[in-house]
Amino acid sequence: MEGQKGGEVLREGTSLRGKDIISELLLVDEPAPVPCNRFQTSVPLERMSDREISRRIELLTGYSTERLRELRQGGPPLEGHRLRVLAHLLIAKANGTTNAQEDSRRSTVPESSVSERQTVPVIGALLALLFAYLMYAYLDRFGPPITKPKSPIPTSPIPTIDPTPIQIPVPTPSPMTIFETRFSHLTQKFSEQKADVFDTLKPKLIPVVNQEGSSLLAIAGPNPSARAMAESIPWALSKPSISIGPLQFKSLGTEHRNHVINDVMKAWSDRPDEVLILHEPDKLPPDVLEVIVEGCRTARSKNAVIISTGEGAVMSGCGEVTAVDVTWETRLAQPPAIITGDHEASISVLKKTFPSQSARLWQVSDFVISNHLQAGDPRQPAMLILAGLPGSNRTVNHLAEGLARIYSEEPLVINSRQYSRVDPARGKLHLDRALDSAFRGGRRAAVLTELDTLPPLAAMMLHSYCDHDNAQYKDVAYFMTLQLREFVDPGLTGAQQDRVVREHLREAWAELGREKRDPLISRVATMIVLVRQEDSFDVISYV
Structure with a gap:
């Protein structure tokens, strides 16, 4: 143990996980005064709450106080003075002290009183044996018959209990449960929308969640609201998204942009795991839009989700389009008025x-x-x-x-x-x-x-x-x-x-x-x- 202002501290790197601590449990009623122990903290043990001491004991030993009480075979609750005595003994054991009682009191207790208190563990052990004998006699007379073993039970050390906490599997929520929770959150965040917006959206998204169908949505309305809604729906579906917009193709020649969009749409339509978001498809070059429509038509048989913002009539070639008209959300920021060059x-x-x-x-x-x-x-x-x-x-x-x-x-x-x-x-x-x-x-x-x-x-x-x-x-x-x-x-x-x-x-x-x-x-x-x-x-x- 290391001294710190007359108290004991827990050395770094110490642990009692998996070690026998039964002997310490039998001594928690020992009435000796407890020094100012510390669990690597500036707060003395005597001023720490029972809850904090219990938490630190669990970190040290791997056992909760409830489990330690079971190992002690019942008895009074581990709280107050008993809890602090146990903490003192465990600190001493973790620090490698051979005689925790003697070392902890050597600087404060007169030598004449040490010998008197050394008899206390012996008395405690004798009382424990007496208690066990009385219980055996009581059960032998009033309890169910006890079958005596034919041969003596070989003595063996108390088995070490694995301190690893039992991992209780937490059930994974179903995709529909996650969707219901997130969709409810979506309706709360877009609180200024009319109810029919979400009454229209939800039935079109549920088949996608159940992998029973696809969805083609055209979200129209003020730009900040429409774009924010379109980019929030993939989150409700727990899906990533890819986006395509007109600024990507403005400088590309016809041949180059056709190569790009053909490769992108083929890779997506073969396995449309991501939500495809088309920003202002009416402003896309006609040849690019034609390839997108063809790819969307192919992907609709694979639970695809396609969302367009702006004019949605251009997407009618993909199949049935569900129009969703959103209104202004006052909390959304307008696109900043940037002055190019300044x-x-x-x-x-x-x-x-x-x-x-x-x-x-x-x-x-x-x-x-x-x-x-x-x-x-x-x-x-x-x-x-x-x-x-x-x-x-x-x-x-x-x-x-x-x-x-x-x-x-x-x-x-x-x-x-x-x-x-x-x-x-x-x-x-x-x-x-x-x-x-x-x-x-x-x-x-x-x-x-x-x-x-x-x-x-x-x-x-x-x-x-x-x-x-x-x-x-x-x-x-x-x-x-x-x-x-x-x-x-x-x-x-x-x-x-x-x-x-x-x-x-x-x-x-x-x-x-x-x-x-x-x-x-x-x-x-x-x-x-x-x-x-x-x-x-x-x-x-x-x-």
């Missing part, structure tokens, strides 16, 4: 639209953009990774688009997840053509959402585009988003937060091997910010 005014607007973000986020964003725009002949492109904390799925993407519009009124926006099941070599080719065509066409910014879902081989294409010295396009900016699975300690320094994000990318692209992965991350992840949830964007918390 980064100071635009940053000011974004700060008002995203008020929950940290000062560091705005400092880093302003530094990246201002240094790049003010350089007459920039040596490298501007790059910023926006890592969303749990619950900020929509916030991080909208913020990235807002920053990108400082460079271009219509930036290139690509959801990386749509390439997750496309052949990696083809995905790499498509991403290369999309970036090259956009920058040649005069667009100066690209937004890559869910960067960590980009297949590792396809991600290698960014190595040359984000090169610090030899990038082909140096006057452009990349705003890349990803979603962290766990919260990051806000007390971490900026450098420590950056390491968390880089480690996340290392895990996502592990199959590249260290030789390729680390140089890629060193180019892509030069500047990193963490994005918090904004209630005006993330109506549903996805945590």
